[in-house]
Amino acid sequence: MSLKIVVLAKQVPDTRNVGKDAMTAEGTVNRAALPAIFNPEDLNALEQALRLKEQNPGSTVGILTMGPPRAGEIIRQGLYRGADTGWLLTDRLFAGADTLATSYALATAIKKIGNVDIVIGGRQAIDGDTAQVGPQVAEKLGLNQVTYAEEILKIENGVATIRRHIDGGVETVEAPLPVVITVNGSAAPCRPCNAKLVMKYKYATCPMERKGDEPYTYLYNERPYLTLNQWSVADVDGDAQQCGLSGSPTKVKAVQSIVFQAKESKTLTPSDADVESLVKELLDEKIIG
Amino acid sequence: MNNVFVYCEIEGTTVAEVSQELLTKGRKLANTLGVQLNAVVAGTGIKGKVESQILPYGVDKLFVFDAEGLFPYTSAPHTDILVNLFKEEKPQICLMGATVIGRDLGPRVSSSLTSGLTADCTQLEIGDYDDKKTEKHYEGLLYQIRPAFGGNIVATIVNPEHRPQMATVRSGVMQREILDENYKGEVVYSDVAKYVPSVDYVVKVIDRHVEAAKHNLKGAPIVVAGGYGMGSREGFDMLFKLAKELHGEVGASRAAVDAGFVDHDRQIGQTGITVHPKVYIACGISGQIQHIAGMQDSGIIISVNSDPDAPINKIADYVIIGTVEEVVPKLIKYYKQNSK
Numbered sequence: 110m111s112l113k114i115v116v117l118a119k120q121v122p123d124t125r126n127v128g129k130d131a132m133t134a135e136g137t138v139n140r141a142a143l144p145a146i147f148n149p150e151d152l153n154a155l156e157q158a159l160r161l162k163e164q165n166p167g168s169t170v171g172i173l174t175m176g177p178p179r180a181g182e183i184i185r186q187g188l189y190r191g192a193d194t195g196w197l198l199t200d201r202l203f204a205g206a207d208t209l210a211t212s213y214a215l216a217t218a219i220k221k222i223g224n225v226d227i228v229i230g231g232r233q234a235i236d237g238d239t240a241q242v243g244p245q246v247a248e249k250l251g252l253n254q255v256t257y258a259e260e261i262l263k264i265e266n267g268v269a270t271i272r273r274h275i276d277g278g279v280e281t282v283e284a285p286l287p288v289v290i291t292v293n294g295s296a297a298p299c300r301p302c303n304a305k306l307v308m309k310y311k312y313a314t315c316p317m318e319r320k321g322d323e324p325y326t327y328l329y330n331e332r333p334y335l336t337l338n339q340w341s342v343a344d345v346d347g348d349a350q351q352c353g354l355s356g357s358p359t360k361v362k363a364v365q366s367i368v369f370q371a372k373e374s375k376t377l378t379p380s381d382a383d384v385e386s387l388v389k390e391l392l393d394e395k396i397i398g
Numbered sequence: 399m400n401n402v403f404v405y406c407e408i409e410g411t412t413v414a415e416v417s418q419e420l421l422t423k424g425r426k427l428a429n430t431l432g433v434q435l436n437a438v439v440a441g442t443g444i445k446g447k448v449e450s451q452i453l454p455y456g457v458d459k460l461f462v463f464d465a466e467g468l469f470p471y472t473s474a475p476h477t478d479i480l481v482n483l484f485k486e487e488k489p490q491i492c493l494m495g496a497t498v499i500g501r502d503l504g505p506r507v508s509s510s511l512t513s514g515l516t517a518d519c520t521q522l523e524i525g526d527y528d529d530k531k532t533e534k535h536y537e538g539l540l541y542q543i544r545p546a547f548g549g550n551i552v553a554t555i556v557n558p559e560h561r562p563q564m565a566t567v568r569s570g571v572m573q574r575e576i577l578d579e580n581y582k583g584e585v586v587y588s589d590v591a592k593y594v595p596s597v598d599y600v601v602k603v604i605d606r607h608v609e610a611a612k613h614n615l616k617g618a619p620i621v622v623a624g625g626y627g628m629g630s631r632e633g634f635d636m637l638f639k640l641a642k643e644l645h646g647e648v649g650a651s652r653a654a655v656d657a658g659f660v661d662h663d664r665q666i667g668q669t670g671i672t673v674h675p676k677v678y679i680a681c682g683i684s685g686q687i688q689h690i691a692g693m694q695d696s697g698i699i700i701s702v703n704s705d706p707d708a709p710i711n712k713i714a715d716y717v718i719i720g721t722v723e724e725v726v727p728k729l730i731k732y733y734k735q736n737s738k
Contacts, residue, residue, distance in 0.1 A: 124547055212509060236547060238669050239517040241505035244473070248509035253601050254473050256502045270604075276498045278608035280470065284601045295662070358514030358560035362527055362541065364553050372699075372713055376706075379720025381728060387700075387716060388732040396677055396698060397620060397644055398737070 111167030112264065112286075114158045115219055117230030117242070118151040118172050118187065120180040124235050145179070147186050150231025152299035154292040157261050158229050159191045159300065165264065169193045171222065175203055175214055178317035184337050188310040189302035196222065197315045200341040205354030208237070212245030214352055217345045219250060227269070229290040232257055240291070247289035254289045255282055259296045315339040399487065401458075402428040403562065405480065405494040405503070406439040408469065409608065411447040413439070416495035416569035421455035423522060423572045424493055430524045431538055434458035436489065440479050440590075442469040449585055456577035458584065465590035467599045470606055471499050474598035477506045482593045484511060489562045491540050493522075496566035504566050514557030515564040516542035518668060520571055520691055527556045534558070540565065545668045545691050552687075570616045570672035613647050615664060620646030621675040623666055623693070626653035627682020627703065628722060634660050636726045637681060643733050649673065651689045667692035679729075681722045685710025702726065 122143035155172075162168040172187035172195035174180050184195030196218060203214055219225055228250075233240035240256070247254035257274040262281070264270075272281050274293045312325050315337045319326075329335050342349050350356060377383040391397045404424045406417040421437060428435040437452050440463035452460055463479050480503070484492070492507075494500040496518045508515035521543035527536045540563040542555040557563040615621065622641040624634050634648065641648045649666040650659065666673055667689040678696035683689060685701075685708055693699075694713060701714035702725045711717045718725050 122547075207514065208505065209509060209512065209514065212505075237517075239505075239515075240501045241508070241515060241517060244502060244505035245509035247473075248477070248506045254502070254506070255601070256473075257498050274498065275606075275608065277611060278606070280603050280607070281605040282472070282601055282603050358512065358557050359516060359542075359555050360527075360529070360558060362554040362556045364546075364551050366551050372715060374701075374711060374714045374717050377716060377718045379718055379724045379728070381732075384718070384725060384728040385732040385736070387718070388729060389736055391677070391698075392733075392736055397733070 110165060110264070110267070112161055112165050112169075112226045113224055114161060114168060114170045114227045114229060115222060115225050116151070116155050116158045116170060116172050116187065116192065117215060117228065117246070118155065118174050118183050119148045119231075119234045120145050120174065120176050120183045121148045121234050121236040122146075145182070147183055148231050148234045150233060150292060150294050152231070153294060153296040154229045154231050154290070155187060155190060155192070156297050156299040157258070157290070157292055158227070161227065161261060161264065162191070171195055173215060173218055173222070174198070175206075175211065178315060181315040181318045181337055181339075184315075185310055185313055186302070188313060189306045190300055191303065191306065194338070196338040196340055198340050198345070199315070199317060200352075202342045202349045202352050205357065206352065207357035207359045208239055208241035208245055209358055210352055210354075210356035212242050212249055213356055214342075214345070214347060215242065216246050216249035217347045218340060219246070221340070221345045226286045227288060227290060228252070229292060232291045232293050243289055243291035250289070252287050252289050253284045254291075255284050256291045257293045258290050259293055261290070310335070313337055400490045401434040401436045401487065402431070402491045403436045403438060403484070403487070403489040403493070405492065405500070406437050406448070406452055407471075407495055407497060407499050408439060408441045408444060408448065410469070411441065411444050413448055413451040414495060414497070414569075415574060416497060416567070418451070418455055419569070419572040419574040420493045420495065420567060421452065421457060422575045422577075423567070424491075425456035425577060427491060427522065427524060427540070431490070433490070436461070436487070438480065438483060439463070440468045440476055442466055444469075445587060453583040453585075454576045454579050454581050456581055460583055460585045462585060462587050463590050463593065464587065465594075468590070470603045471502075472599070472601045472603065473502055473506055474601065475594045476503050477510065478594045478598055479590075480507045481510045483588075484562060492562040492564045494564075494566050496568040500566045504564060508564050511560075511562070513560040513562055513564055514555070515566070516544060516555045517566050519544045519565045519567050520668065522565060522567070527558060529558060539563065545687055568668075568672060570674075612663070615647045615649055615666070616671050616673060618647035618673070619675055620644045620677045620679075621649050621666070621673050621693070621696070622646055622679045622681065623649035623651065623683060624654050624659065624681045624722075625651040625683030625689075626657060627684070628654060628659055629682075631659050633722070636722070636730075640679070640726055640730050643730055644677075646675070646677075649693075651683045651686070653686075680710050680714070681726060683710055684708045685713070
């Protein structure tokens with residue numbers, strides 16, 4: 110059967126490689142020092158989606174992302190790897206969303222897209238590590254969910270068979286479509302960009318990404334696929350009250366950069382004498398046995 | 399009404415340690431607020447087997463849901479149990495483990511009740527909050543404290559308006575302590591069918607393998623942990639040797655796990671295991687806050703690092719400025735020579 114698949118993907122600051130300049134002197138996050146990347150587990154999810162597309166002729170894969178205009182890059186990255194289309198949710202009214210308001214916006218967009226068989230995203234994003242958006246979207250849509258998926262083994266007769274990670278092991282579940290799946294980082298890595306697709310889509314942009322003076326502007330009239338879908342709250346018939354900051358039950362009371370109580374530490378050299386005296390000291394005080 | 403609830407996770411008929419840790423914390427929060435501690439547990443064939451694992455932590459009322467299809471866990475039935483129970487009981491706080499189950503269930507429940515949920519809290523406290531925009535004052539809110547942004551900042555989150563205030567906490571972060579073996583709590587055996595419509599049982603678990611943990615990192619008295627500085631999977635071999643000599647366990651930073659040097663179940667930190675060993679030997683670990691959050695309560699911290707400015711050195715009792723390749727074999731050698 111052909112499947113309509115929506116991949117949830119997020120552009121995130123690369124918090125994995127945080128250098129010393131990641132924090133400003135005032136203790137706030139220096140976003141400029143962190144490159145914006147495709148959330149790693151969302152790439153694992155994209156790979157599962159692309160495999161399903163290959164196994165089920167006639168299927169389509171679309172990338173749904175929310176963020177500022179530059180997050181259009183996430184859709185391009187998806188197109189380069191074999192996705193068919195994408196939607197960027199961008200609107201000031203979406204800003205400041207916690208996971209619940211984010212899930213409301215995504216669920217509303219998925220309803221707008223319509224007739225989706227599989228919604229699939231990474232288990233969690235590396236800038237928040239909450240793993241909440243997938244299940245929250247599933248609840249809002251009233252769909253089944255399978256989290257921590259490692260591999261979609263098959264889709265047959267409208268039922269997905271999925272192997273998933275659980276604490277201390279693995280299990281295999283059968284879930285009828287439509288279903289929301291979140292994919293664990295232990296799943297297969299995503300394929301690289303396809304050179305032909307990069308050539309095809311490198312100028313694909315959302316209208317808000319354009320300055321209007323690009324030398325290739327004429328292409329946008331000739332090739333409609335270079336104009337990516339860009340949706341505001343109104344475009345998805347959303348309730349602004351449930352979006353962004355006003356739709357977020359959680360409030361940040363305080364943010365602190367972390368200062369650990371510095372201890373008086375003894376500094377040693379790697380010399381034999383230093384290492385041996387440390388080991389002896391720990392043994393003498395029965396700290397190690 | 400207005401009580402503190404803990405969702406108790408089970409494997410078969412055994413209550414998870416993380417749930418008992420949260421019951422201990424929940425008891426303290428309930429005392430501060432002057433309310434009851436309630437617990438909810440759902441499974442198959444658990445009646446008569448789980449009560450004694452839950453009540454001694456100071457639970458005033460335990461709701462037991464025992465029916466076919468509630469174990470192994472699937473999302474929909476457990477979601478409807480909590481959602482429908484909470485509509486009746488209107489708790490002010492709900493805690494659950496930041497386990498695979500808790501992180502599957504918590505967001506689903508919060509989405510249904512449009513209540514706020516904070517994942518992976520490292521501290522929970524009760525306090526007041528002033529909303530600067532609305533100029534409203536709130537008393538006795540749950541402060542949900544967690545590292546954020548890859549662990550570079552600590553955020554205190556509150557849910558002023560929505561109930562329950564929901565939070566997940568990882569295993570090992572809170573301490574588990576029985577309040578009273580004979581604590582007298584009420585037990586309610588709920589009619590599952592009233593809470594869970596039959597359509598909920600649509601996702602089927604057809605195969606399941608759970609192994610007992612391969613190691614006891616969480617409870618190990620000595621932890622030898624390696625970071626990205628170990629360089630490779632082979633580099634970790636010497637840490638396993640050192641840990642074996644010291645009768646300890648091997649842990650790792652997220653960077654080392656992400657690089658594939660060691661298995662994910664050995665990750666220490668905010669998104670891994672929290673450890674409280676007597677001795678923590680950090681080898682080639684720079685000390686991102688995400689990591690430090692999981693080991694800062696260790697007794698003695700020894701850092702082996704070629705970078706004298708590595709952040710972990712600030713919280714270490716002993717800092718050996720040198721390469722792991724040079725220092726670790728010496729630690730093994732002199733331990734062998736000097737221990738009996």
